[in-house]
Amino acid sequence: MKVNKKGVLGLSALLAGSALVLSGCAGGNAGDSGESEDSGEAASTLTVWVDAERVDALQGAADAYSEESGVKVELVGKDNATIKDDFIQQVPTGRGPDITMGAHDWLGELSTNGVVAPLELGDTAAGYLDVAINASTYEGTVYMLPYAVENIAVLRNADIIPEAATSFDDMIAKGQAAGLAQPFVVEQGVEGNPYHLYPFQTAFGAPVFGSGAEGYNADDLQLGNTGGEQFATWLGSQGKNGTAVFNTDIDGAIAKENFLSGTSAFWLTGPWNVGSAIDAGLNVAIDPVPSPTDQVAQPFAGVKGFFLSSESKNQVAATDFLVNYLGSEEVQLELFEAGNVLPALTAAAESASSDPIVAGFAAVGADAVPMPAIPAMGSVWQYWGITEAEVINGAEPTATWQKLAADVQAAIK
Amino acid sequence: MTTNIDEEVEAESAAPTKRQLRAGRMAEAAGAGAKVLLVKIALLGLLDAFAVYALFVLLTQQQWLYAVIVLVVAVIFNWIYFSRKKLPAKYLAPGILFLAIFQVFTLLYTGYIAMTNYGTGHVGSQEQAVSSLMSSALQRVEDSPTYPLTVVDRLGELSMLVTDPDGNAQLGTTGVPLQDVDATFQDGKAVATDGYTTLEFAEVIARTDEIVELVVPASDDPNDGALRTTDGSNAYLYTSSLEYDEAAGTMTDLNTRTVYSDIGTGAFTAEDGEELLPGWQITVGLDNFVRAFTEEAIRGPLLYVTLWTFVFATVSVASTFFLGLFLAIVFNDVRMRGRKWYRAAMILPYAFPAFLSTLIWAGLMNQSFGFINQVLLGGASIPWLTDPILAKVSVLVVNLWLGFPYMFLVCTGALQAIPEELTEAATVDGAKPWAIFRLIKLPLLLVTVAPLLIASFAFNFNNFIVIYALTNGGPRDPDAPIPVGYTDLLITLVYKVAFTGQNRDYGLAAAFSILIFIVVAVIAIITFRKTKALEDLN
Numbered sequence: 001m002k003v004n005k006k007g008v009l010g011l012s013a014l015l016a017g018s019a020l021v022l023s024g025c026a027g028g029n030a031g032d033s034g035e036s037e038d039s040g041e042a043a044s045t046l047t048v049w050v051d052a053e054r055v056d057a058l059q060g061a062a063d064a065y066s067e068e069s070g071v072k073v074e075l076v077g078k079d080n081a082t083i084k085d086d087f088i089q090q091v092p093t094g095r096g097p098d099i100t101m102g103a104h105d106w107l108g109e110l111s112t113n114g115v116v117a118p119l120e121l122g123d124t125a126a127g128y129l130d131v132a133i134n135a136s137t138y139e140g141t142v143y144m145l146p147y148a149v150e151n152i153a154v155l156r157n158a159d160i161i162p163e164a165a166t167s168f169d170d171m172i173a174k175g176q177a178a179g180l181a182q183p184f185v186v187e188q189g190v191e192g193n194p195y196h197l198y199p200f201q202t203a204f205g206a207p208v209f210g211s212g213a214e215g216y217n218a219d220d221l222q223l224g225n226t227g228g229e230q231f232a233t234w235l236g237s238q239g240k241n242g243t244a245v246f247n248t249d250i251d252g253a254i255a256k257e258n259f260l261s262g263t264s265a266f267w268l269t270g271p272w273n274v275g276s277a278i279d280a281g282l283n284v285a286i287d288p289v290p291s292p293t294d295q296v297a298q299p300f301a302g303v304k305g306f307f308l309s310s311e312s313k314n315q316v317a318a319t320d321f322l323v324n325y326l327g328s329e330e331v332q333l334e335l336f337e338a339g340n341v342l343p344a345l346t347a348a349a350e351s352a353s354s355d356p357i358v359a360g361f362a363a364v365g366a367d368a369v370p371m372p373a374i375p376a377m378g379s380v381w382q383y384w385g386i387t388e389a390e391v392i393n394g395a396e397p398t399a400t401w402q403k404l405a406a407d408v409q410a411a412i413k
Numbered sequence: 414m415t416t417n418i419d420e421e422v423e424a425e426s427a428a429p430t431k432r433q434l435r436a437g438r439m440a441e442a443a444g445a446g447a448k449v450l451l452v453k454i455a456l457l458g459l460l461d462a463f464a465v466y467a468l469f470v471l472l473t474q475q476q477w478l479y480a481v482i483v484l485v486v487a488v489i490f491n492w493i494y495f496s497r498k499k500l501p502a503k504y505l506a507p508g509i510l511f512l513a514i515f516q517v518f519t520l521l522y523t524g525y526i527a528m529t530n531y532g533t534g535h536v537g538s539q540e541q542a543v544s545s546l547m548s549s550a551l552q553r554v555e556d557s558p559t560y561p562l563t564v565v566d567r568l569g570e571l572s573m574l575v576t577d578p579d580g581n582a583q584l585g586t587t588g589v590p591l592q593d594v595d596a597t598f599q600d601g602k603a604v605a606t607d608g609y610t611t612l613e614f615a616e617v618i619a620r621t622d623e624i625v626e627l628v629v630p631a632s633d634d635p636n637d638g639a640l641r642t643t644d645g646s647n648a649y650l651y652t653s654s655l656e657y658d659e660a661a662g663t664m665t666d667l668n669t670r671t672v673y674s675d676i677g678t679g680a681f682t683a684e685d686g687e688e689l690l691p692g693w694q695i696t697v698g699l700d701n702f703v704r705a706f707t708e709e710a711i712r713g714p715l716l717y718v719t720l721w722t723f724v725f726a727t728v729s730v731a732s733t734f735f736l737g738l739f740l741a742i743v744f745n746d747v748r749m750r751g752r753k754w755y756r757a758a759m760i761l762p763y764a765f766p767a768f769l770s771t772l773i774w775a776g777l778m779n780q781s782f783g784f785i786n787q788v789l790l791g792g793a794s795i796p797w798l799t800d801p802i803l804a805k806v807s808v809l810v811v812n813l814w815l816g817f818p819y820m821f822l823v824c825t826g827a828l829q830a831i832p833e834e835l836t837e838a839a840t841v842d843g844a845k846p847w848a849i850f851r852l853i854k855l856p857l858l859l860v861t862v863a864p865l866l867i868a869s870f871a872f873n874f875n876n877f878i879v880i881y882a883l884t885n886g887g888p889r890d891p892d893a894p895i896p897v898g899y900t901d902l903l904i905t906l907v908y909k910v911a912f913t914g915q916n917r918d919y920g921l922a923a924a925f926s927i928l929i930f931i932v933v934a935v936i937a938i939i940t941f942r943k944t945k946a947l948e949d950l951n
Contacts, residue, residue: 114691378915
């Protein structure tokens, strides 16, 4: 019998190939198995997508729930950057998870794509922080179980500047008195960073959208009002051709480096950067954002939470797990200890605030406004940052700002 | 030759001639006998085992189409490899299978997506859109209480046993409004009633589908709303603001009486053009291609991005090739000492992952803090990556740095393959070095290198990494209606259309990809034709 070697080679290549194809199939099947089981009498499985960094934090709660209810909870760690797109793409195919972790500003997109189901919090809704419930509500319906509230605040190096600044100018003056050339840093970038500049914008009375009972109103664009123009003028005066407090070349990494090395004593950033500052041995205090006007500087609040898939075949178990279990004080505190962000449940938030850092962010968060989740916000992001970057880099503020308002208005239609 | 062996061995059992015997021995040696046969059977057995497993899984999942494909492919492969003939098929089959999976399928699928409106608001089926719209349209009746709920069963039909705010037990099921009943209470909650079986939590979960469908009217008046539950332990009163008419295919907003109908655009649309989202996925034919060429907002940017893509690819190939060639010639000179070390150093940029080195370049070129401005230029403030023209130059320079080692390697190899005698003969004939290079070496070099230049062009045409990591397409063009920048290539534009912002348009992005494919394919075909002329030199 003759077998030529090339045939064998080809065959083994083919085998490798079919193994690949098969494993592809198997991957798909694994996603399906959760659903095919629910017709049986046995307890079903809830598939939950979780930010890979929080799997450990949630594992305890998931196991405890399984034990209590007999429903298996399978946590799948996902890269935070791709979780939203994967969810939108996979839910309609029926292969998506039952629940995913996410942020409230995805809500407009998820709802427009019809991949999330409404969540009835019932009487428990009253137990959450107002900002958390507002952020979880889209067009009058709650879609998200909130578990944490995040906002930016000013990190102060208390060894250099012992007292909090009372206003923006006071902050710069205090820093300069301490001999710093660049007392304050905030992360920008070539395309600007409106999220981090928003507190200053609100201090001039220029929110992005007006808001009503059902949340933000896309038809009421407030961005270009007189307050907005004043903000632009102020921003220009603090930019390249002015005091150079703001600089589009300072990105996240450079801002961090400046603060950690003591070149800057004030850093406008979020709780996610506190760890590295403490690790660097700095004596960090959390202050409200110093306002350039006499109004309060309100940052955006970002609320993290869990969404229920509209195609979930285990809706009852999933809702029970979310509303009645993850919404409980113990679980919220457990998640807080793992992630160190303020719990969304008022009772849990109060016990978490015994930590001065958390209390500092929570105090700023009391003034924070939820970041708009409406789809029109996408059009705002598209132009907002580059306009601010242009103003910082010396463009004529008022005209540039009016062009921003006109561009956004045209894009929203 | 190989085919002959096969046939000759067939004839072996007849009267073996000397030549046939020799051929038989050759075949035996090539096949290495029984061992190989065993390996072949084992491998085919494994393949079949996989196929059977896959079939089993696919059939339980009711994926008929895939099951048929797996079956057909498995049968064909067994037939080919158990056959004594079919030698060409034995060589070609695996390649064709891979071609089908990795190339043809991808291309066809991209083509299919390009013909749909797949994107934000159009991701699922119409059925899914309707169910999603209906569930979002439910509004809890204002100030209505929570009804503690026990799900009960009678003869397979589920009912809701709820406790009203006054503490009375009420029972109802789909289509049958709530009525007072006598019930057993536990902690103020009705948990059982005569004639019905109370469902345990595990049973509730097992019958999720039925419970989600359970809608109990609060009274005979539909305006009072209906009780629904999502967690099986509490029920709430809801009214719906939308009504779906399946026969007419219309959605009616009950508050404003606006009628939204399916007008074939993949969403329920009101007469004034307002769409109810989510919509659903439909095929739109060539609309996406038409949009790419006719919609002003897309056409303008598309035009200059295409132009820049050609400039980028051409200049990148030319600059890397000439620098690589120049260095190859210089380091090919035997009189130079320590050539090995220089060559090793030259290859370093090629050895680092391009993504990493590009990010480092982005840091070096930062206007206020970058090493180039701060240290090399003593505190200059040159906008390397933020000025529209300078950014293009920077991108080309970085790509030259990344790309020349490849050309250097290729050219070194090709130069060393050119016989030394040619140079000597030319020198004896009195040719000058430049003439030797231009008239003898370069044409011989191009024979080997030209196909690689074409491949390099195609690669740079789609050089996503350099643009994405260095400038992300920036600086942004503030006047463009879509987020496009001065250094965006077609491929990064496609990425931005498909994967950034809140309004994704996968259909349009797929159409762009097909256009890019056509452009690259046409250029490759034309240039390959041209390079055939070079081959005549040999």
